[in-house]
Amino acid sequence: MRTIDSRELADLTAAAAERPRRRLNINLHQDAADSVQRMVIAFEPETYIRPHRHPAQFETFILLRGRGTLLSFADDGRVETLVELAEDRVRVVEIPPGTWHSLVSRAEGTLVVEVKPGPYQPTAEADFAAWAPPEGHKDTDRCRDWMAQCTIGERYTHRA
Incomplete structure (x- = not known):
């Protein structure tokens, strides 16, 4: 049985804040080959998660602490959905396979x-x-700052 206590979560959060990417995870699964990937992720406001998709996989996020926004996008980059994750609001979101998304x-x-x-x-x-x-x-x-304040229907313009 695997447990994670408050001290381990505090250590994870502190370590994430010190990382260049401003995020860090603890794997709950034993191996990358496991049939279900499960992890606890600490991520700070300065982290950037490039919008991406998983063509054949769903992805579920469960908020333990803090606040975040899950964004979904059309193929052309238009914002389709903004889900505010917060302790007093939405705590769980499941993203269907093939959905362009990011988390802020x-x-x-x-x-x-x-x-x-x-x-x-x-x-x-x-x-x-x-x-x-x-x-x-x-x-x-x-791009990260844009995702933090964008509205539905807007599209990000990348400078090459």
């Missing part, structure tokens, strides 16, 4: 549980949104 942290110390079918497969380049900058690009902060 809105509070320090935000923690989510992510569940999706395994085995783990790195996201193929074709499944990252071409209209959004790759991680580490000079435009990632601009």
